Amino acid sequence: MADTFGDPKQLFGKPTPRIDGKAKVTGSARFASDEPVGNPAYAYLVTSRIAKGRVTAIKLDAAKAVPGVLDILTHGNVGGQAKPAKAADGGPNTPTLDSDQVMHDGQIVAVVIADTYEAAREAAGKVAVTYAAETPSATFGSKGVKVASHKSRSGKPFPKKGDAARAYRAAPVKVDARYSTPPQHHNAIELFTSTCEWDGDHLTVYEPTQAMWGSKAAIAAQLGLEPENVRVVGRYIGGAFGGKGANAYTAWVAIAAKRLNRPVKLVVTREQGFTVRSWRAETRQQVRISAGKDGRLTSFFHSGQEVTSRPSQYAVAGVEVTPRMYACPNIDTKVEVVHADRPTPGFMRAPAETPYFFGLESAMDELAWKLNMDPVELRRINDTRDDPVTGLPFSTRSLMQCYDAAAAKFGWSQRSAKPGSMTDADWLIGYGCATATYPANVAPAAARLTLTPDGKAVAAIAGHEMGTGAYTVVAITAAGALGIPVDKVKVLMGDSDLPPLTIGGGSNNAASKAHVVAKAAGEIRKRLAEAAVAANGPFKGLDPATLTLKDGKLLGPSGQTEDLKTAVSRVGSLVEVYAENNPEGLPPEAMANTYKGQTAMLRGGGRKDHSAFSFGAHFVEVRVHRLTREIRVPRVVSAFAGGTIINPLTAYSQYMGGVIWGLSAALFEATDLHQAQARYVNNDLAGYVIPVNADTPSIDVIMVDEPDNTTNPLGIKGIGEIGITGMNAAVANAVYHATGIRVRDLPIRPEKLLAHA
Numbered sequence: 001m002a003d004t005f006g007d008p009k010q011l012f013g014k015p016t017p018r019i020d021g022k023a024k025v026t027g028s029a030r031f032a033s034d035e036p037v038g039n040p041a042y043a044y045l046v047t048s049r050i051a052k053g054r055v056t057a058i059k060l061d062a063a064k065a066v067p068g069v070l071d072i073l074t075h076g077n078v079g080g081q082a083k084p085a086k087a088a089d090g091g092p093n094t095p096t097l098d099s100d101q102v103m104h105d106g107q108i109v110a111v112v113i114a115d116t117y118e119a120a121r122e123a124a125g126k127v128a129v130t131y132a133a134e135t136p137s138a139t140f141g142s143k144g145v146k147v148a149s150h151k152s153r154s155g156k157p158f159p160k161k162g163d164a165a166r167a168y169r170a171a172p173v174k175v176d177a178r179y180s181t182p183p184q185h186h187n188a189i190e191l192f193t194s195t196c197e198w199d200g201d202h203l204t205v206y207e208p209t210q211a212m213w214g215s216k217a218a219i220a221a222q223l224g225l226e227p228e229n230v231r232v233v234g235r236y237i238g239g240a241f242g243g244k245g246a247n248a249y250t251a252w253v254a255i256a257a258k259r260l261n262r263p264v265k266l267v268v269t270r271e272q273g274f275t276v277r278s279w280r281a282e283t284r285q286q287v288r289i290s291a292g293k294d295g296r297l298t299s300f301f302h303s304g305q306e307v308t309s310r311p312s313q314y315a316v317a318g319v320e321v322t323p324r325m326y327a328c329p330n331i332d333t334k335v336e337v338v339h340a341d342r343p344t345p346g347f348m349r350a351p352a353e354t355p356y357f358f359g360l361e362s363a364m365d366e367l368a369w370k371l372n373m374d375p376v377e378l379r380r381i382n383d384t385r386d387d388p389v390t391g392l393p394f395s396t397r398s399l400m401q402c403y404d405a406a407a408a409k410f411g412w413s414q415r416s417a418k419p420g421s422m423t424d425a426d427w428l429i430g431y432g433c434a435t436a437t438y439p440a441n442v443a444p445a446a447a448r449l450t451l452t453p454d455g456k457a458v459a460a461i462a463g464h465e466m467g468t469g470a471y472t473v474v475a476i477t478a479a480g481a482l483g484i485p486v487d488k489v490k491v492l493m494g495d496s497d498l499p500p501l502t503i504g505g506g507s508n509n510a511a512s513k514a515h516v517v518a519k520a521a522g523e524i525r526k527r528l529a530e531a532a533v534a535a536n537g538p539f540k541g542l543d544p545a546t547l548t549l550k551d552g553k554l555l556g557p558s559g560q561t562e563d564l565k566t567a568v569s570r571v572g573s574l575v576e577v578y579a580e581n582n583p584e585g586l587p588p589e590a591m592a593n594t595y596k597g598q599t600a601m602l603r604g605g606g607r608k609d610h611s612a613f614s615f616g617a618h619f620v621e622v623r624v625h626r627l628t629r630e631i632r633v634p635r636v637v638s639a640f641a642g643g644t645i646i647n648p649l650t651a652y653s654q655y656m657g658g659v660i661w662g663l664s665a666a667l668f669e670a671t672d673l674h675q676a677q678a679r680y681v682n683n684d685l686a687g688y689v690i691p692v693n694a695d696t697p698s699i700d701v702i703m704v705d706e707p708d709n710t711t712n713p714l715g716i717k718g719i720g721e722i723g724i725t726g727m728n729a730a731v732a733n734a735v736y737h738a739t740g741i742r743v744r745d746l747p748i749r750p751e752k753l754l755a756h757a
């Protein structure tokens with residue numbers, strides 16, 4: 001292992017400021033739409049005013065009369081020139097300009113291009129579209145929706161074991177409850193954008209995407225180009241969270257740029273972002289859970305329904321994860337999709353776990369109350385070393401260490417168990433807790449690493465800086481493995497001309513990048529060592545495996561050293577390595593598929609000899625006003641065990657950001673739907689409510705130490721998504737403790753508590 005990976009962990013675990021921090025705060029870090037292109041024209045989308053039907057005519061005269069208008073794309077003049085965009089699961093999607101059919105409100109029906117953004121916007125308002133409208137079906141329970149059973153993402157049947165129905169009937173203590181979660185929309189501060197520029201047959205796309213090579217492949221496929229003729233650049237991304245990957249409009253922006261022989265820039269408005277990109281679908285769930293009087297689970301049933309568009313089968317199917325949390329002999333799960341006249345949903349931070357853990361962790365809390373048991377103890381009694389679904393051991397599982405660490409810091413032992421029994425003047429105080437989890441995923445990747453005699457390195461990988469600290473992770477790994485300071489490493493990312501990395505999703509990128517960069521650095525060490533032992537000098541005749549890189553020197557087993565200038569110059573003006581890493585457990589073609597822009601991830605829940613998940617525990621205090629039912633959350637303490645932590649400074653931010661979003665999901669966030677029109681009505685940041693600083697006073701994150709060399713050689717589990725999971729339930733459980741009111745339908749707003757007052 002030392003030979004393969006050098007000593008990449010040397011700088012892991014030290015809080016390291018972002019190497020791109022200065023660029024970000026001084027404004028020199030560019031979002032994709034800030035990348036300079038020569039004389040761009042500006043695009044503005046025209047979106048449908050109906051949710052279902054057909055476009056019968058589009059009148060362009062008034063729009064074309066606006067000074068500065070250059071072109072207007074419609075189904076009539078460009079339909080068929082690009083293949084339809086695919087949904088996040090690779091399956092069919094709703095149309096854009098490829099059809100006259102309208103399948104959701106806010107569907108792209110025309111693209112106006114003008115010399116200025118203002119002219120394009122004005123003209124877009126003058127595009128007169130007439131429709132043959134039909135009555136749309138909005139959501140669950142609407143007339144005309146179609147319910148269909150869903151196949152699991154893994155292709156395997158949904159988890160099932162023993163006889164859950166029978167065990168449930170026979171059990172002395174049981175909970176049977178229905179939960180629901182609302183639609184949510186991606187509202188990263190950086191808007192959705194695309195800038196396309198042609199050079200002959202070669203297309204460059206400046207776009208915020210969390211899948212550099214994935215977007216390149218998707219755009220090439222849509223436009224019928226060779227992938228090597230497409231380059232995607234997005235060096236800094238202002239938040240992605242699953243929302244920024246391949247999409248439907250880039251192909252049309254590219255076609256517009258071709259028609260005009262001029263770069264075209266599109267910045268999608270905040271409002272349009274609600275309908276032209278993916279989102280988190282609403283769910284309805286049923287959880288039936290039973291236990292013996294001792295609290296041991298005897299049965300677990302979890303079913304979910306999720307809304308999707310008419311053509312798409314996309315579902316997040318969180319029941320593939322929920323039965324793996326606690327020991328239970330009888331398991332039954334299923335998922336159905338409900339086709340409605342809505343855009344196709346897609347990934348949003350912890351896509352499966354976020355909605356489905358609301359059901360699981362609320363039901364566990366309800367069960368604890370029925371058992372008259374401390375909810376932490378209920379988790380302890382049902383803790384397990386083995387994955388209840390597969391029977392395989394967890395690589396590491398530090399769930400109860402997380403509970404114990406967070407409970408101690410929170411002061412859980414001071415809780416008075418009875419609901420409504422803790423008060424402070426007019427405020428009812430409630431304590432709640434819940435489990436967090438996320439699978440540990442790792443993917444194939446390639447990287448180029450260069451070391452020069454002056455002790456400087458350049459690491460190049462088509463990674464994605466979405467605010468996570470991705471550049472810094474690469475620098476820390478390369479610096480540690482090469483034995484040089486972090487500030488001597490320059491990192492190139494955010495460009496599909498660089499060696500491929502898979503989608504920045506599923507919390508895989510830190511692990512995927514670190515392993516390949518470590519491998520490249522290990523190869524550099526090996527080359528320098530082999531040259532050094534063959535030459536006259538301090539290492540002559542030694543075993544090259546005994547030489548390491550440390551403190552800017554090549555170091556021998558008995559303390560001999562040589563500076564990098566000598567060691568590197570011996571092999572050339574620089575030493576450069578191109579490394580590929582295909583994680584053990586993946587088929588060999590996974591690497592080739594990564595070059596094709598496909599996602600070939602080794603998933604923590606689908607491994608052959610173990611299951612790999614991160615775990616965590618949230619503790620939340622809520623205060624509910626006795627009369628107004630205003631809900632405040634003065635403090636949260638969450639503990640996570642995510643394997644090796646590369647940079648505790650950015651890890652803290654990742655965890656904390658997840659906790660805040662979970663709090664948002666619990667109390668604030670929901671997209672409101674006009675039922676008759678199947679239309680989103682709060683499609684801006686005035687109506688789409690998210691927490692501000694005043695809503696999140698104290699969030700304490702504990703990182704539980706968790707050495708793990710089973711998950712992957714460096715023990716990196718990934719931490720991007722776990723923070724949000726379970727938080728919604730922890731808040732709901734605290735609200736129950738404060739008020740005695742169980743809210744099973746998110747978000748928990750004061751009116752839901754007033755209804756019970």
Ligand code: MOS
Nearest residue numbers: 242348349505506
């Ligand atoms: Mo994440 S929703 O896999 O970007």
